[in-house]
Amino acid sequence: MKTLVIAAHPNLENSAVNKTWMERLRSESNVTVHDLYHEYPDFKINVEHEQKLLLEHDRIVFQFPFYWYSSPSLLKEWQDTVLSYGWAYGSEGTKLHGKEFVLAMSTGGPEAAYQAGGYNEYSMSELTKPFQAMANLTGMRFLPAFITHGVRFLTQEQLNETAEKLVSHLKA
Template sequence: MKTLVIAAHPNMEGSLVNKTWMNRLREEEDVTVHELYAAYPDGKIDMEREQELLLAHDRIVFQFPLYWYSSPALLKEWQDVVLTYGWAYGAEGTKLNGKEFMLAISTGGPEEAYQAGGYNNYSLSELLKPFQATANLTGMRYLPVFKVQGVRMLNEAQVKESAEALAAQIKAQF
């Protein structure tokens, strides 16, 4: 199974967790890591190139830190530009049907902050519903989310351990 990891972090070099994940995934055979902010520093996304990448892979992974309860801006722009009517959804938009879709998320806040009565008052699952709806609309199968929360409190060994766990989940059969 060929996997495309779309890594989106506006400051990848400054991110211990997302950079470690991305570098670890680059070691995997049949995994293509596509770093959005490096590919499009001007924010102008090449729709045809991105659609070709999607077509060439069986599993699509969005890897990002949770920003304001969603993805970083360039990943949202990517969705708006690439997942077009008639290509990704709509009566004739079947290009992603049958592919698998997964999220790899990091949060600065701890798990207990993401629940009813917690600091953010909503569970991570609730906040990620738009991504699940995207998978449903485009005919992709939504896989279990890989999440590491409270990343500001992790030591280097824990970050490396999380990268190994992410690589294992990406390679797993569901």
């Protein structure tokens, strides 16, 4: 199975977890790591190129830090332009049907903050509903998300462990 990891972090140089994950994933065969902020610093997305990448892969992964209960802005822009009507959805928009979709996310806050009664009041499952709806609309199968909480407090050894767990999660 060929996996496309669409990584989106606007300050990657300051993100130990996302850098660690990307470096580890790049060493896997059949995994393509695609760094949106490196590829499109001007936010001018090459839709044709992006759609071709999607067609070449069986599993699509969005990797990003969970910002303001969503993804960084370039990933949202990518969704708005690449997942177009007639290509990704609509009566003739079947190009992604049957592909698998996974979220790989990091949060600065602890896991307890992301549940009913926690600091953020909602679970990650509730907060990621728009991504689940996107997968549904485009005919992709939404698989369980990979989430690492409290990344600001992890040692490099723990970050490496999360990278290994991510690889295992994506191979499952």
